[in-house]
Amino acid sequence: MTVFNASPDLQGARFNDVDLRGSRFTDCVLSDVVMRGVDAQGIDIDDPWLLREGALLVNGIDVVPFVRAELLRRFPGRAGMRATDPESLRGAWAAVEQAWESTLARVAAMPVETVEVSVDGEWSFSQTLRHLVLATDIWLRRAILGIEAPFHPLGLPNDGFAEAGYDTSVLALGVPEYPEVLKARAGRVVMVREFLAGLEPDKLGEVTRNPWNPDRSESTLSCLHVILSEEWEHLRFAVRDLDALEKRV
Numbered sequence: 001m002t003v004f005n006a007s008p009d010l011q012g013a014r015f016n017d018v019d020l021r022g023s024r025f026t027d028c029v030l031s032d033v034v035m036r037g038v039d040a041q042g043i044d045i046d047d048p049w050l051l052r053e054g055a056l057l058v059n060g061i062d063v064v065p066f067v068r069a070e071l072l073r074r075f076p077g078r079a080g081m082r083a084t085d086p087e088s089l090r091g092a093w094a095a096v097e098q099a100w101e102s103t104l105a106r107v108a109a110m111p112v113e114t115v116e117v118s119v120d121g122e123w124s125f126s127q128t129l130r131h132l133v134l135a136t137d138i139w140l141r142r143a144i145l146g147i148e149a150p151f152h153p154l155g156l157p158n159d160g161f162a163e164a165g166y167d168t169s170v171l172a173l174g175v176p177e178y179p180e181v182l183k184a185r186a187g188r189v190v191m192v193r194e195f196l197a198g199l200e201p202d203k204l205g206e207v208t209r210n211p212w213n214p215d216r217s218e219s220t221l222s223c224l225h226v227i228l229s230e231e232w233e234h235l236r237f238a239v240r241d242l243d244a245l246e247k248r249v
Contacts, residue, residue, distance in 0.1 A: 026121075048233045075099060075236065081228045086199040089224055093196050096231045097189060103238060104182075110245070115178050119241040123156070126178050128238050129185045130156035135230040136188040139223045140195060143211045154184045164212050192227065 004010065031054075045056075055062045072078055077095025080088065107114060107125055115126040123131060134155030141150030153172040162168050203220055210216035 046237075048229075071236070075232065078232050081232055082225060083228075084204075084221065086196065086201055086204070089199065089228075090196045092228055093192060096228060096235070097193070099235055100189075100231070103235060103242070106242065110242070114242075114245060116175065117245060119244045122237065122241060125238055125242070126175075126181050127156050128234050129181050130154050130176075131158070132230060132234055133181075133184050133188050134161075135227065136192060138211045139227045139230075140192060143208050143218060143223045144195070144220050146208070152184050152188070154181060160212060196224075 040058075047056075050056055050064060050067075054064070056064050056067075077092065077099060080092030080095055083089045083092040116124045118124050118127075133152050134157050137150040137152060137155055141147045149170070151166075151170050153170065154176050155171055157166070157168070157171065204224075206220045207217050208220070208223065210218050
């Protein structure tokens, strides 16, 4: 199997009469890729950014509106991701909390080892919850509240954490017990809920620095949008993988 890592530059490459069956593209930029006369049966595309802007044409038809509508049907409350006033933001958070509570109940009814199982190399359910702990720490505690040491030790970062200058030694090593993960996650959920409970309209436009790139500015509202997006997208990932695990039984 040939592996192309970050170093090869394949921009503008042409693949003619090539068999790419079973190939996997992870963290790749495929914008403006053109495919003609291809056999695309069984293709599985996951692009969280596609629904915010852009188009995906299949046989000349933009399928993004259909995908968006289906996601809204499957995940009631998801439309609140872009709420713009405090009351709507509180409603949006209540909806995502309820969605996660249902998923947590689903997991609790599955075999105990489910929480640590990875599907196709993706984060396990427990790891997903840990990442959401870190997302809250980054976007609420660090960006909005300005806390200098915002990180819970059980938070799970992505690859850009160290690159952004954050000290990885503040995070725990190994695989924590699931009840401890649930406790950390529940605490962060309450923090967001309590922040939104006291949020006033004039605070939404307050400017802060992007926690990943200090040269960029963010508003309180844009930070809250990131938090909501993280919650809904990772819920979607988790449900997708739980569905796959149930099919294995």
